[in-house]
Amino acid sequence: MNNCPRCKNRIDETDHYCRHCGKSLQPGRGFLFSHTGIILMALVLGPFALPFVWFSKLIGPAAKWIYTGILAVAGVYLIFLLYHSYMLMRDAVQVISGGFI
Ligand SMILES: [Zn+2]
Numbered sequence: 001m002n003n004c005p006r007c008k009n010r011i012d013e014t015d016h017y018c019r020h021c022g023k024s025l026q027p028g029r030g031f032l033f034s035h036t037g038i039i040l041m042a043l044v045l046g047p048f049a050l051p052f053v054w055f056s057k058l059i060g061p062a063a064k065w066i067y068t069g070i071l072a073v074a075g076v077y078l079i080f081l082l083y084h085s086y087m088l089m090r091d092a093v094q095v096i097s098g099g100f101i
Contacts, residue, residue: 028057035059038067047075 004011009020017024024030031037033056041049053059053067 026057028055033058035063042067042071042074046078047071 002011002013003009004018004020004023004025006023007018007021009018011018011020011025015025016029032041032052035058038049038052038056038059041052050068050071053064053071056064059067
């Protein structure tokens with residue numbers, strides 16, 4: 001038998017959450033730290049999902065580097081897209097204004 005680190009009540013070793021105060025007893029092991037959770041977050045948050053990759057205790061070190069690589073490439077691609085759309089906008093403004101800007 002263990003005790004909850006937050007409320008000191010007795011908890012079972014197999015519990016994922018304290019049944020008294022609800023504290024997660026296995027940090028880095030929730031759904032958001034699973035492969036599915038990380039992939040879903042990467043789709044929504046992009047490179048900001050990286051902390052979850054590195055705090056996760058559910059995925060191996062090789063998978064962490066693969067996710068980091070994918071998110072880094074996605075981040076660079078995002079910056080490239082933003083820059084490209086900025087250049088297109090600038091060209092469009094120049095065409096519309098007859099080149100006076
Ligand atoms: Zn507790």
